[in-house]
Amino acid sequence: MSTLFLHGIGLLVTNDQHTSGARADDPLGAVEDAALIARDGQVVWAGRQADAAPQVARLLQGDVERVDAGGRAVIPGFVDSHTHLAFAGDRSAEFVARMAGERYAAGGIRSTVAATRAASDEQLRATLQHFERELASQGTTSFEVKTGYGLDVDNEERLARLAREVTDEVTFLGAHVVPSEYADDRSGYVDLVTGPMLHACAPHARWIDVFCDEGAFTAEEAERILTAGRDRGLGVRIHAGQLGEGEGVRVAVGLDAASVDHATYLSADDVAALAASNTVCTLLPGVEFSTRHPYPDARALLSAGVTIALASDCNPGSCFTSSMPFVIALAVRELGMTPDEALWAATAGGARALRRDDVGRLSPGASADLVLLDAPSHVYLAYRPGVPLVRRVWKHGVELRVD
The missing domain is CATH 3.20.20.140 (Metal-dependent hydrolases)
Structure with a gap:
């Protein structure tokens, strides 16, 4: 069983309004000061890092990859x-x-x-x-x-x-x-x-x-x-x-x-x-x-x-x-x-x-396809056009080479 634990996320975009810490009227389901846990290629928890402690104790088992986002943004692939x-x-x-x-x-x-x-x-x-x-x-x-x-x-x-x-x-x-x-x-x-x-x-x-x-x-x-x-x-x-x-x-x-x-x-x-x-x-x-x-x-x-x-x-x-x-x-x-x-x-x-519900979001049950941006917010994708902001990428919870 492989587990990915991303913490220290400045802004996490889940595209799920029901995510803990997200505004009910926000289609992006964005959460500040967030964390995410994926197991065997699927997201199993996402939300405010302050709420993560019991989830960490329950879900972080076996081989765990811990990634500190350093205040950067994480978005769906x-x-x-x-x-x-x-x-x-x-x-x-x-x-x-x-x-x-x-x-x-x-x-x-x-x-x-x-x-x-x-x-x-x-x-x-x-x-x-x-x-x-x-x-x-x-x-x-x-x-x-x-x-x-x-x-x-x-x-x-x-x-x-x-x-x-x-x-x-x-x-x-x-x-x-x-x-x-x-x-x-x-x-x-x-x-x-x-x-x-x-x-x-x-x-x-x-x-x-x-x-x-x-x-x-x-x-x-x-x-x-x-x-x-x-x-x-x-x-x-x-x-x-x-x-x-x-x-x-x-x-x-x-x-x-x-x-x-x-x-x-x-x-x-x-x-x-x-x-x-x-x-x-x-x-x-x-x-x-x-x-x-x-x-x-x-x-x-x-x-x-x-x-x-x-x-x-x-x-x-x-x-x-x-x-x-x-x-x-x-x-x-x-x-x-x-x-x-x-x-x-x-x-x-x-x-x-593509009539898919397993991708394009980062909420429980979705594929752990996610992108760590070298920026504090997804807004930088338009704010800094032409600048390579993609720092790390995971697909099904496995990191892809981006160099």
């Missing part, structure tokens, strides 16, 4: 619910062109498809493992990975299979764009995605996704593809509203999708539909930073009662960052979110977007 990490190739020239004024379009994905198809399993595996370490070094302990850069049966299957080696949250995104070889046969490609490709990828995936937007897939195509995936037991997610308003939100809410991602362009009806649904709106401000599109209005979504998640959308084309602290800083500066709202969205919000 970030939950990055939207990434595209299974790829090969480079699109830095495309970024330079955008910074010179060229408009972003979905078609650039096809250049990554060519490079990914040409890469070996060993190269792709090494890339995924590199990103797994990179994410951990920035405090991300749970993350999703999409396919979508293979766009044929064999390559989509191997991307899903290799992604499963680093995360259980694998999303089949065969409907990323229509590949060049099907440019004159869109319906044939949809048949492939909903048939042999889905059959090959479903055993490795938990989710199905569609890019429903200008230059990608129509609402009708998206609904057909997502329904086929749902019928195979996969959860539903959707890319929508990145390049303009459309019908993606309607499709998503109708299928009880876990999340609608991007949502840069939403109508008033879209916002109302999301507010009345169980679908999380996942915002990806790193994309707007990299593409120069307008930032979404998080304040309007929150005011309407929409649940928001923040994610990186790390990919080689429209947003090549894996840094959730950077995403939080953008959300505070550009999306109109408070530091508290941004942190919640990057942890508990991401968990909701």
Whole structure:
């Protein structure tokens, strides 16, 4: 039996309002002068250090790792619910062109498809493992990975299979764009995605996704593809509203999708539909930073009662960052979110977007996925943008290397 005892915590964010010492009206469940005990990878107690004495006597048994936080903040590990990490190739020239004024379009994905198809399993595996370490070094302990850069049966299957080696949250995104070889046969490609490709990828995936937007897939195509995936037991997610308003939100809410991602362009009806649904709106401000599109209005979504998640959308084309602290800083500066709202969205919000209740919080029963910041408060994530504030990281109670 292994036990982790963190004490001397200046500010502990639990995302549980019922935590001892937290205000009942505080969604972060934040506790000052706190301590936390985890056993065998799960949180078993968290609260004010002044209340810890009886818990210490009862719970600190066997092999105990004692960590003095020295007055620093401890937060849940970030939950990055939207990434595209299974790829090969480079699109830095495309970024330079955008910074010179060229408009972003979905078609650039096809250049990554060519490079990914040409890469070996060993190269792709090494890339995924590199990103797994990179994410951990920035405090991300749970993350999703999409396919979508293979766009044929064999390559989509191997991307899903290799992604499963680093995360259980694998999303089949065969409907990323229509590949060049099907440019004159869109319906044939949809048949492939909903048939042999889905059959090959479903055993490795938990989710199905569609890019429903200008230059990608129509609402009708998206609904057909997502329904086929749902019928195979996969959860539903959707890319929508990145390049303009459309019908993606309607499709998503109708299928009880876990999340609608991007949502840069939403109508008033879209916002109302999301507010009345169980679908999380996942915002990806790193994309707007990299593409120069307008930032979404998080304040309007929150005011309407929409649940928001923040994610990186790390990919080689429209947003090549894996840094959730950077995403939080953008959300505070550009999306109109408070530091508290941004942190919640990057942890508990991401968990909701993945329909998980074991991560994104630090209360009894949750996985002991936590981050010790080199700062007295989570506010410093936005207050000191670009500064590496992640000091130590644990996943399931085991410390990860962050150097």
